Amino acid sequence: MNNLYMPELALVEDIKEETSNIRTLTISLKSRKPFSVLPGQFVELTIFGYGEFPVSVSAVLGPTRDRLQTTIQRIGKVTKETANLSVGSTIGIRGPFGNGFPLAEMKGKNICIVTGGVGLAAVRYLINYIIENRDHYGKLQLLHGARTPGDLIYKDFLFNNEEAQEQGIEILLTVDQPDAGWEGHVGVVTELFKRTTLDPVNTMAVVCGPSIMMKFATQCLANMGFGDDQMLVSMERRMQCGMGMCGHCMVGQKRVCLDGPIFTYGSIKDALERAF
Amino acid sequence: MEKVLDKAHFSRFLGDLVTKYKVIGPTKKGGATSTYTYTTFDYVKRVEDLEIDYKSSMLSPKRIYFPDSQPLYKYEKNGQNVKLEDLREVWDKERVLFGLRPCDITAILCLDKVFMEDSFVDHYYQDKRRKSIIIGLTCSETRQHCFCSSLGSGPDIESGYDLLMTDIGDSYFFRARTDLGKELISADYFRNATDQDRELREAKLKKVKERLSEKVDPAKIISVMADKYNDELWNEFSDNCFTCGACNMVCPTCHCFTIIDKTSPDGSEGTRVLVWDSCHFERFAQMAGNLNMRGEKSSRFKHRLYHKFYYTAKQHGSVSCVGCGRCMEFCPSHIDVRAALRRLQEG
Numbered sequence: 001m002n003n004l005y006m007p008e009l010a011l012v013e014d015i016k017e018e019t020s021n022i023r024t025l026t027i028s029l030k031s032r033k034p035f036s037v038l039p040g041q042f043v044e045l046t047i048f049g050y051g052e053f054p055v056s057v058s059a060v061l062g063p064t065r066d067r068l069q070t071t072i073q074r075i076g077k078v079t080k081e082t083a084n085l086s087v088g089s090t091i092g093i094r095g096p097f098g099n100g101f102p103l104a105e106m107k108g109k110n111i112c113i114v115t116g117g118v119g120l121a122a123v124r125y126l127i128n129y130i131i132e133n134r135d136h137y138g139k140l141q142l143l144h145g146a147r148t149p150g151d152l153i154y155k156d157f158l159f160n161n162e163e164a165q166e167q168g169i170e171i172l173l174t175v176d177q178p179d180a181g182w183e184g185h186v187g188v189v190t191e192l193f194k195r196t197t198l199d200p201v202n203t204m205a206v207v208c209g210p211s212i213m214m215k216f217a218t219q220c221l222a223n224m225g226f227g228d229d230q231m232l233v234s235m236e237r238r239m240q241c242g243m244g245m246c247g248h249c250m251v252g253q254k255r256v257c258l259d260g261p262i263f264t265y266g267s268i269k270d271a272l273e274r275a276f
Numbered sequence: 277m278e279k280v281l282d283k284a285h286f287s288r289f290l291g292d293l294v295t296k297y298k299v300i301g302p303t304k305k306g307g308a309t310s311t312y313t314y315t316t317f318d319y320v321k322r323v324e325d326l327e328i329d330y331k332s333s334m335l336s337p338k339r340i341y342f343p344d345s346q347p348l349y350k351y352e353k354n355g356q357n358v359k360l361e362d363l364r365e366v367w368d369k370e371r372v373l374f375g376l377r378p379c380d381i382t383a384i385l386c387l388d389k390v391f392m393e394d395s396f397v398d399h400y401y402q403d404k405r406r407k408s409i410i411i412g413l414t415c416s417e418t419r420q421h422c423f424c425s426s427l428g429s430g431p432d433i434e435s436g437y438d439l440l441m442t443d444i445g446d447s448y449f450f451r452a453r454t455d456l457g458k459e460l461i462s463a464d465y466f467r468n469a470t471d472q473d474r475e476l477r478e479a480k481l482k483k484v485k486e487r488l489s490e491k492v493d494p495a496k497i498i499s500v501m502a503d504k505y506n507d508e509l510w511n512e513f514s515d516n517c518f519t520c521g522a523c524n525m526v527c528p529t530c531h532c533f534t535i536i537d538k539t540s541p542d543g544s545e546g547t548r549v550l551v552w553d554s555c556h557f558e559r560f561a562q563m564a565g566n567l568n569m570r571g572e573k574s575s576r577f578k579h580r581l582y583h584k585f586y587y588t589a590k591q592h593g594s595v596s597c598v599g600c601g602r603c604m605e606f607c608p609s610h611i612d613v614r615a616a617l618r619r620l621q622e623g
């Protein structure tokens with residue numbers, strides 16, 4: 001019988017230090033089986049001896065799609081232990097879980113992605129996907145904010161202007177607190193809306209970040225004329241099972257692990273409980 | 277099919293069940309308070325093991341399928357070599373679940389929706405369910421907090437069992453709902469039910485139903501709940517709640533759980549265990565970074581009732597409270613959920 005709670009054994013193939021407390025792990029299954037994951041889905045990672053936590057899939061790599069990347073912020077009991085992982089470490093993985101982005105509905109539209117902090121990790125795979133299928137989408141914008149320049153993840157991607165131009169993606173960055181070398185914008189991410197042109201017509205917005213940021217970003221977008229169903233939010237809740245059984249991830253009647261983590265703003269707004 | 281068994285032959289019936297199956301039933305092992313003896317569901321071999329006229333079981337039979345602490349798997353770490361061993365229980369053969377009350381049978385149907393009829397199927401749960409034969413037993417008495425009749429989960433129910441027994445005095449009336457149920461009552465010590473037996477059964481259940489006076493109207497409650505989410509009544513009703521979680525533990529339909537790791541001191545081996553959790557606990561919806569989506573006690577209190585009456589109605593089309601009354605009977609603060617529900621339906 002298939003024990004849904006037993007993870008598959010996986011190998012840490014590579015580690016990239018993103019910031020002082022965020023790492024990107026490249027993982028493959030010991031069985032070498034390919035990963036079948038959609039942008040927006042997540043997995044449950046096990047650090048044996050410490051526990052399990054949900055994390056977004058940030059990329060699926062390789063010609064046989066047998067490597068997967070996750071970007072992990074060390075914030076609590078189990079994620080802290082990822083600091084002790086090294087290349088060759090064995091971890092466990094379950095999933096993928098969740099619905100993923102509604103790619104069919106997004107097709108043919110302009111996509112404006114608004115993220116904060118490690119929230120960028122949850123849409124990184126979507127960005128890759130759009131770049132790979134560039135002709136199927138209109139304008140692509142990324143508005144991203146972090147606390148300080150040192151907290152920015154994926155710096156190679158964010159600061160490579162040439163590549164961004166080639167890939168047809170407009171990237172705007174901001175930080176709350178600049179450092180000596182920072183020449184970019186200072187302020188909250190919603191201020192970036194004023195620094196670009198954004199037309200709600202035929203555009204889908206994607207929002208992921210800290211709760212408070214999602215609240216303000218969706219408000220701003222609504223004020224700019226975005227309808228409830230033109231805004232996609234990637235939600236976070238405490239999770240245990242990832243399979244709709246443990247009850248931890250409920251937002252009203254919605255279960256973030258099954259019905260989400262990607263919701264239209266309209267569908268999550270209607271839940272009785274506060275979303276953000 | 278309907279048959280009748282003289283009580284004098286009951287031990288033969290049980291004996292036949294025990295030779296073919298493992299039988300779980302209400303036993304005398306439960307604890308006692310000044311008011312009640314609380315029976316516990318456990319394996320039985322002889323009639324003497326059974327507490328057939330039990331009034332209340334503090335913990336419902338849900339533990340048979342969904343144990344309060346369930347080892348999932350074991351891991352052993354040797355350098356970077358990790359070995360996993362499945363620890364989940366698989367039943368060797370079929371079990372008879374004997375003497376389950378109608379409310380508790382209906383509660384199992386609620387759990388089925390969560391563990392085997394949604395997007396993911398818990399095959400271990402499903403396997404146990406498929407290997408179980410349910411023989412229900414209708415109630416002869418009611419308890420102070422019962423309100424099953426308001427929710428359609430008692431005193432008589434139409435489905436969820438192979439056999440449903442009713443005590444009609446000197447004998448038991450059996451109603452079969454499945455082929456297996458029919459087979460179980462085909463022995464020659466059963467006789468066919470007569471109209472008189474049927475009348476006795478009806479009269480018995482009618483008497484029970486009359487004592488279940490509490491009128492809670494789920495359709496009405498579902499229709500008003502959305503508008504009452506921010507009502508003052510939730511603060512009032514949760515004010516005396518200790519957030520102890522007893523109500524969740526005794527509830528036959530509560531299915532929330534958490535997953536913990538029991539690890540050896542050096543971390544080289546350990547067991548991952550699924551344990552019951554309570555939505556009343558403060559950390560239930562607490563996320564990393566100290567963000568608690570239900571930090572207020574009242575928000576957790578109402579979450580339990582919204583889950584039972586509103587969210588499951590939206591998800592699965594019916595409420596997931598069966599009116600067994602346990603959450604009120606065992607609440608140390610004597611909070612009466614029915615009173616909150618009546619306040620809702622009265623506007």
Ligand SMILES: Cc1cc2nc3c(=O)[nH]c(=O)nc-3n(C[C@H](O)[C@H](O)[C@H](O)COP(=O)(O)OP(=O)(O)OC[C@H]3O[C@@H](n4cnc5c(N)ncnc54)[C@H](O)[C@@H]3O)c2cc1C
Nearest residue numbers: 053054055056072073076077078079121237238239563564
């Ligand atoms: C769908 C989804 C995608 C996510 N993607 C990412 C990502 O790409 N990168 C990243 O750094 N973080 C991500 N997170 C957040 C990450 O799961 C939490 O930071 C992590 O669970 C904290 O675990 P901990 O044991 O270190 O914290 P502790 O606070 O010690 O938590 C203990 C337990 O509570 C649970 N828990 C606590 N906080 C959360 C939470 N926020 N979400 C879910 N379960 C929680 C975990 O199961 C954990 O075992 C995501 C969360 C969700 C729900």
Ligand code: SF4
Nearest residue numbers: 527597598600601603
């Ligand atoms: S909520 Fe209370 S009355 Fe309803 S099924 Fe659970 S324990 Fe029984």
Ligand code: SF4
Nearest residue numbers: 517518520521523607
């Ligand atoms: S049993 Fe009573 S006091 Fe305890 S959590 Fe439930 S409602 Fe609150």
Ligand code: FES
Nearest residue numbers: 242245246247257
């Ligand atoms: S994580 Fe268990 S129900 Fe969603």
